[in-house]
Amino acid sequence: MHIEHPRLSEHDVWLFREGTHAKLHDTMGCHLQPGGGASFAVWAPNAQAVSVIADWNGWDDSAMRLEPRPDGSGVWEGFDPDAVRGAVYKYRIFSAANGNVLEKADPFAFYAEPPPATGSRVWSLEHTWNDDAWMAARGPKNALDAPMSTYELHAGSWQRQDGQMLGWRELGERLAGYLVDMGFTHVELMPVTEHPFYGSWGYQTTGYFAPTSRYGTPQDFMAFVDHMHQRGIGVLLDWVPSHFPTDAHGLAFFDGTHLYEHADPRQGFHPEWNSSIFNYGRNEVRSFLISSALFWLEHYHLDGLRVDAVASMLYLDYARQPGEWIPNVHGGRENLEAIGFLRDLNRAVYREHPDTVSVAEESTAWPMVSRPTDMGGLGFGMKWNMGWMHDTLSYFAKDPVHRRHHHHQLTFSLVYAFNENFVLPLSHDEVVHGKGSLINKMPGDAWQQFANLRALFGLMWTHPGKKLLFMGGEFGQRREWTHDGELEWWVTGQEGHGGLQHFVRELNRVYKAEPALYEVDFSPDGFEWVEADDAQNSVFAFLRKARNGDPVLVVCNLTPLPRTNYRLGVPLPGLWRELLNSDARDYGGAGWGNMGTVESAPLPAQGRPHSLTLTLPPLSTLILKLETHA
Template structure:
């Protein structure tokens, strides 16, 4: 057979490339309609076999580009040697199959905009990225052999919202360090699951691990919406960490940021020489606080990009839920803007109707395609129905951060006890709206940075009182209805603020007072596994005040209840005074035992305890029976009827 000429070979290769695609007409229709939720299997880079030739298929959306070329280490970063082909269907998608390209190749797209300017862009759909400060995308396969089937089956069998949820928020780069560097995903998998089991947390929430160019952004300025940061390893290493957490019985939540993205030149901004992913109008497209771009939620293809990203982490990485960052910034057109810096919607209001529609679509898509996961909104306003289903007019989240509780409680706790009686409503008012949403109580990273002090150092008084106040805060928090979240370091009363470029101060746990706080958090996590603590966590029938208005003594008491009537009682004393013969009314006679006391000696307290208690027919607080208690200083006691197991 005669050998083909090199020109003919090039022509055949070119023709072959033009006919290789991962898109059907149906895919294109879904993409244009904003309802294609598996774009991670279409756009990006995919190692594949085409007509007997192994190589990598590349596809990128750049509808306004005059030209797109593939450049990388395989062609010496030549911007002209691998020109991509634009599809005929007006989708704006450019494609190219390159024979011989495989795992580990670095690449970018050289995009010529309408003005003729050429910019090298990272792949928005890349599954792996060059380690910062490099900004190239990396061809990478996503295959991993999961062994968490038991966890995934149990998640389907019993919804997470019907179980206790106590979350340990973690920044992977600073949880622990070794020789001055962050631990890798693999190294974390050897330590983090065991620690979470030891502490009794049900879930880990990972601060954003999507690729981000600036480490100091903590992941909240992301460029890689489909790529875990390579600072700690390759994608399979993160999968291994999640797999090991699941095998240990720990759920994994991802902090996910669809609200804004950075303006780095290699990123999404001005992607094809136009405002493709962001709004062109700076009143809608640029965030004044964070100096970052805001996604154009009105553009169908952008909605497909974001929702595909959400489902990607849930499906490909087995995440158990998403905590959605900065929801309030998406909901309001005037968020952090002065008069004249925003324009009202078509009805004259301040609501961002495009973003509202997107959020509802996101939650519907997640709950349709991954019905056993949860979505959590960081939403700081009184927007109604954040956790109401979308078919009932709500936004469709499963839980919402209870920012009002957090702000009021921390403000109250920072006051010297002598002044607390004047601010008693800060403790009790939040119960009036505690069931307006399905709330999660957060003591997050935001409260222990930027000069705000650690939780321990927020507390007033001498060292003993600071630790006692922190134990009191945790006892009050865990007894309150709603799920719970504590940021790493808080569980052992780290004294210093969180520093993203340092390890937690684990050496502080050598001190008895720190170990006492850690032991208390362990026991509180165990307490949360009692039916009284979670069965009716989001129903007002699961909570009842015993006495909420003892302002003079700064004491409050309440019950948590199951549907069958079993109870657990909390009594909090927010002053350093021991209160003896303090009587509270209770709904039923019988004997009671103290199952937890934050003033216990083993927690670092003074050891003021109650022995077995008997309710006598002495009326108090509108009830026929009451208990006479000793209230420890700056302490919480937890009581259950005798015969209950804990």
């Protein structure tokens, strides 16, 4: 058969087989042609025949046979004049390995049928973007010295309309207004890549180039991102190159062989998630994944990727017992091929889209995750600080009477705070599977629970590192998060919940207004302890400093007892103003404080020539700034 519209050039094939092709979506898969019909290209090197079966040909595998390229690439190509936009198709693959006949969705499809249907749709990605101003200026907004307060979102369960999930356009309108009002700078979407099982929250991906059809078309998702950008909100996508589900229509056992995954289950099957692990040593798989990453940045204007489960990629023995894994060539447990892939990935992301960010969810002490590849790092822009999260939640869960014995759970994070470019995450993982909501992790009666959570947020927003908070945490939803239904919005009318929501709004406002709180997040130059050792009173105090040295003073009192006449040294004399007091009545607090301002005295304290005498409210965080220099 003559292939009228071959998509892949010899150079494409060479890059694909080398593992460096970063735009396979332009050549592989289904592409509508200007004169009508569509071209098809699929990688199935162990097939003896491949057909396009579709609703336009009655699902007859003799109607549209693809031809193998003669170059040994394993790519099958063809052109069908009857393919039209919106039509449903699959590949029927006759395996040469074992005689199996498989029906597979297109790995490069731009759009899929709504689950539980599993077909791919013929589609194209035209959209008139109106975010030129954002795209031209976004580099500094995604940079390491920018304020980044990220709202993590599950699209199907944030809000609903009459019990039904919102489409992308309606969600975009509602969400953008809310995020602007609340002061968040970015939204991070839990995976929206197509996934068969809604309850996987997107982490079991089958469509690495298709936004899930649950919320609309690809153009609807583009409109969502476009609207966010027009309102000044960056959009990050949670992306999952670590594993994929074994659904019959997906990537697993694609051409009757383990094509995308390792054949040996000690390398290719993930016991914790009951899913397949990509074979990062296969160059074509690396090209597939790198292309997926860049696809979202290119065609959907996304501002960055949060790469899921990096630790599971780095360690060959992750979630495995002795004898259940295969050591690397040096006898070690490091996955050398995955390390190489992650470096290639980050090089490609920052080469093609230097004004975006890549963030690793990596839960171990692996060194230099967020350091450049030419220094020996993995090349991520930032890394989630899981140690900070665990220690902080553990500390705050304790009854305040016991906190004096665990004081350095909160100071320990500063020992390693500048080893990586950290994001401080309070994510969806902390409010599911019986872990309880953030507010219900806090000890004490209802008033103390809210005071504790306000103090925690105050500490988090002033601690070095960017911020990430899962939806519902900002108003203290009591019910553990579930993907069915929506957040408990009705509680925001109650004093404690509404006060907490107001506090987070003000916290974001102060955070973005004070360069000391974000400019120098990743260097010791931006942080200085004032009081790290007052375990008896459970008081912590520190300075955050802007690039020009201007300081902000942060004081936390993490017991329910107010502290009066508490002296703290400051570097400069003058009038210090309370920028924020988590105990203010506006937020549901008791109203303790310092009447708005405190004048320094020339009395040395903590090794500094001047000091403030403060009232520390119960279970509180105070933020003060020098207003007038004496």
